[in-house]
Amino acid sequence: MTMLRANTQRVLKDLYHLRSIGAYKTGVHRPTLSANDMIARKWLADQLLAIGHKTTIDGIANVYGRAPADGPIVLAGSHIESQNHAGWLDGALGVVYALEAARVAKETGIPGGVDVIAFADEEGHFSGASFLGSESFAGDISEDAMDGSVCRSGRGRLRDLLANAGLASRERVKIEPERYAAFFEAHIEQGQTLETEGLNIGVVTSIVAIWQYRITFTGIQNHAGTTKMAIRRDAGKALMGLWYRIEEEFPEISGQHSVWTVGRVKLSPGQPSIIPGSAEMIVQFRDAEPATLDRLKAKLYELVKEAGECPCTATIENMGESKPAQMSKALQSTLIDAAKIHAPEKWLIMPSGAGHDAQVIAPLIPSAMMFIPSIGGISHHWTETTCDEDIAKGAQVFVDAIGRVMSGG
């Protein structure tokens, strides 16, 4: 077996180049279909053309390069746009690792090849889908969904921004599952586990499901001075009571990796001298185990029912219950084999608490995800970063693992 070896200087050079496109402090600002995002996409397309890949930026801005090769083909990639004013590696790392794997595979001359993809809008700048680009690639985005999608930051309709980018008339590429032996995606961890434990590589077992609910309390809006405590129907206080019970009771029934968050609360009208007449909260929880998800959901519904009995009413709306995505056991072993060479005893198997395009691709072809450390676990902020050594080590494991799949082991 020929081991594929990454050119880590080339990897770092490419990442630093991408960091210069839409630079914001030490991070980047490249929202999907912004001018700088399109510069980054065209740069990637040029790199793929330069190694002979048949390359397109498709009708939803996915950048897709097909290796002109016979033999086992691996698909690799991630996303290239960023959150607003966010980190330089989130997405870009996995794209550059994929590009490097494609180059090394070609240079090494082994049979097969690496197709590279940069999915559009993994970061969710546009409405209508959780993962617009990968869901389009998987065949899950209708023309109607495209029509209705708008930028969540007010930059306009998806269709108009695609037209401005010159992509309006292009077809959207769909996956050919039979073409691929595997899909590989690399990413920064966005958490502190690897850093805290002094490790280099996370081999992802599964991508957790996100279940999210909007809970609305209705009471009676009234004057905060003239309304006695005993007759108040304070929607804010009712919300607080539910929140308290969630934080008390979820730890009793959650799994080892469960997380839950109340990230948004709104009291109406939100004035210091007015008793809130209505109040809304969004409760989200994540886990990879369907039984745990079901247990947390049942508890939440039970608590909402109790919280809505008196003196306010409560309703709960399901905002989305995604499925956990299992990564291929065989590909986990392949990543572990590579990690044992390049980062011996410095790897860990772990679930992904964040969502990734790999969860959309996993139902279609065997898929794998690999993490490298995030300093301080910081994510979706311009201070996000990782040291060059960890980036280099990750590239070696990633490229080696892909080579093993192409070699049939």
Add this chain to the structure above:
Amino acid sequence: MTMLRANTQRVLKDLYHLRSIGAYKTGVHRPTLSANDMIARKWLADQLLAIGHKTTIDGIANVYGRAPADGPIVLAGSHIESQNHAGWLDGALGVVYALEAARVAKETGIPGGVDVIAFADEEGHFSGASFLGSESFAGDISEDAMDGSVCRSGRGRLRDLLANAGLASRERVKIEPERYAAFFEAHIEQGQTLETEGLNIGVVTSIVAIWQYRITFTGIQNHAGTTKMAIRRDAGKALMGLWYRIEEEFPEISGQHSVWTVGRVKLSPGQPSIIPGSAEMIVQFRDAEPATLDRLKAKLYELVKEAGECPCTATIENMGESKPAQMSKALQSTLIDAAKIHAPEKWLIMPSGAGHDAQVIAPLIPSAMMFIPSIGGISHHWTETTCDEDIAKGAQVFVDAIGRVMSGG
């Protein structure tokens, strides 16, 4: 002693006329210095001129009419502007009662007279003061404060709106405390006590103080999927913990009439998938007893200190601690004497949970406040109302009580 008797048909006619100026559904929309507010002020000034009062709309839009009389002078009034899209009686009732008292005093020909005032902006449309008009009348508003005051709804600077209304060059009238035997203000209750107990008249003992605090929690903003529960520093959860303890512990130490409210809560950044890095709440409480206020404040500070120990920090900012205003005991007795005639066994002594101009005037001259019922306790909303019979009964008590003061009893 000559009993003054209100012409209740005239009172109702005037109130219905004011209701037609800036009518909004069944209420009114007359923010301070709006075109309709100025129409109402000019209407009032005309009524006062018609009974021979020396009348001005002064440099802050207070409408002030002086009775051309010898003998005991009573000051009476309230405010004439409304909250946005609010009720027809809040403010207007007390102004029309005062106008009626002035008319009846003149018509009856008893010695003395009733000066009438409609204070500007009791409803707080402009920044820089809690009670702009009455504080100006009391001599508490500087020219600098006038310069800095702006409309909270974005209609511009106070100075510019006064200039548009033709009031820029006018002096601001100051109270001559030695002129007055008393100040009387009538108002709808803005609560449900009178209605619930089937009563007609509330004799106000004191106007409660409002103490208000901004509490800010600082934690660490992080990814809601990749940050384990054990290492989170969730500012929102910390805020909820304090809120829970306030609701648990305040009932143990509050007074009979104490009220407290969390009307505003803000989680930052307020996204479902981001652990709040900071969180802010405004806690307000009201009571007429200084000892109770002190006790609630000490408890709040103690709870904030505990809440800020781990894992988030907490700070508390004093946003204002007003003084409770005691109404004159003698004038309470006068109101009770009148109530015993016109609403026997249908009156109650009670504190005012809401703020009123009378709290600004009370430190300067003996002051009294009288409430009539509010249907459903609704206030600051266009559905606010009171039945004609209650309005008429209130006018009789109000005018009679003023007559008793003018007669020296």
